[in-house]
Amino acid sequence: MVGVEFNENKCKSPLECRKCLEVCGHGVLLTYPRSNRNHSRDAKDWVIQPTLISRCVGCFRCQEVCPLNAINISPGLSVEELPPPTQGFLKRLREFWRQLRVTIRTLVQ
Amino acid sequence: MCQFCRDYGEGKKWYLQPKNYSEERYKEVGAKDKIVHHVEHFEEDMTTGLGFSEKLRLTDPVTFQEMLPMMQEQQRKMMWGQIILLQEAEQILDMAVKVFRLPCLCRSMRLGRSDCMYEFGFFMFESKDKPYEGYPGYSDHSSVITKDEAKKLLREFEEEGMIHTVWTFCTPYIVSICNCTAADCVPVKIRAQSGMPSVCKGEYVGRIDLDKCTGCRECIKTCNFGCIAYSTTLKKCYIDEYKCTGCGLCYSRCPENAVVLTDRNTMPELAGMW
Numbered sequence: 001m002v003g004v005e006f007n008e009n010k011c012k013s014p015l016e017c018r019k020c021l022e023v024c025g026h027g028v029l030l031t032y033p034r035s036n037r038n039h040s041r042d043a044k045d046w047v048i049q050p051t052l053i054s055r056c057v058g059c060f061r062c063q064e065v066c067p068l069n070a071i072n073i074s075p076g077l078s079v080e081e082l083p084p085p086t087q088g089f090l091k092r093l094r095e096f097w098r099q100l101r102v103t104i105r106t107l108v109q
Numbered sequence: 110m111c112q113f114c115r116d117y118g119e120g121k122k123w124y125l126q127p128k129n130y131s132e133e134r135y136k137e138v139g140a141k142d143k144i145v146h147h148v149e150h151f152e153e154d155m156t157t158g159l160g161f162s163e164k165l166r167l168t169d170p171v172t173f174q175e176m177l178p179m180m181q182e183q184q185r186k187m188m189w190g191q192i193i194l195l196q197e198a199e200q201i202l203d204m205a206v207k208v209f210r211l212p213c214l215c216r217s218m219r220l221g222r223s224d225c226m227y228e229f230g231f232f233m234f235e236s237k238d239k240p241y242e243g244y245p246g247y248s249d250h251s252s253v254i255t256k257d258e259a260k261k262l263l264r265e266f267e268e269e270g271m272i273h274t275v276w277t278f279c280t281p282y283i284v285s286i287c288n289c290t291a292a293d294c295v296p297v298k299i300r301a302q303s304g305m306p307s308v309c310k311g312e313y314v315g316r317i318d319l320d321k322c323t324g325c326r327e328c329i330k331t332c333n334f335g336c337i338a339y340s341t342t343l344k345k346c347y348i349d350e351y352k353c354t355g356c357g358l359c360y361s362r363c364p365e366n367a368v369v370l371t372d373r374n375t376m377p378e379l380a381g382m383w
Binding site: 001014015018021022025026027030031032033034046048049051052053054055092093095096100103104107 | 152153155156157158159160161163164166167179182183186218219220221222292295298299302303
């Protein structure tokens, strides 16, 4: 499988550039705004996240097209070698579990 | 019969039941606040959920398989869609009092663009609310349009090769009709590329009348799910009914009217495949 690494610090304005999003035919990269966007659509507030990573074929097009070298593709990665989840991911994971618990509780009731 | 028709449609097509669009339903489930909140956090929630399930699928497939029904159940409660025909989309628009043209949330997540105006929101009752109120950039692009304009646009989208889907927020309240393609839209893409049931198949299955088929391959060009094959020996096209989602694109595109749409429930092997 292919490891997709996205450096959020290097990517300055995902919504103005969008090159990697448009070039990816498999929808591996998805974009979302960080929380507290206060009904604004500030381009700086958005983040690109490699989401559907199992769909990546390793064509390197997003890496080639990125003007700021924010994307790093490492092919031939085994599942054990997956990078550990980042802090942001863990935070969102906790939030997801919280929501799941609430849903299960309401379902049970 | 699908789960939705049983639970919300009294055995008939659930998306043609006026009660799933009614004011009572809108108020009853506290839908307004939930919809505003959900729309506001749409991309974030979806990316988190998809990223989580993908990581889990790769690192721990056993747990993933155990959790999959639960995750799908949660998704169904929150937001779910089904593929419908153009004619049915027009029927739904006929019932509406007010129609809005809205930006597609899924393309916003996938392509980072808020100007993809492929979605129709509607109210079947008099209301001052706006659908997708919490969505940033709402006022920039969206507009109120007439039913005839909406129908004309639907037909244009069909010409361009988009399939029509109904979407609920806070099931069973139906908020919108969206026009999707397998290249742009995340649920349709997942359905087309990996076969995961991220969006329900339609109520119909297409079949080609082989006496009428001339082998022009127009249907193959238009199918988003790649379920039509061409026989070079017989010079005819064949639909794979197991894969067919009943979107009706080949039905409207075929110059010989060779495609027949049959009810999925009348075919024993396909009746339970959503």
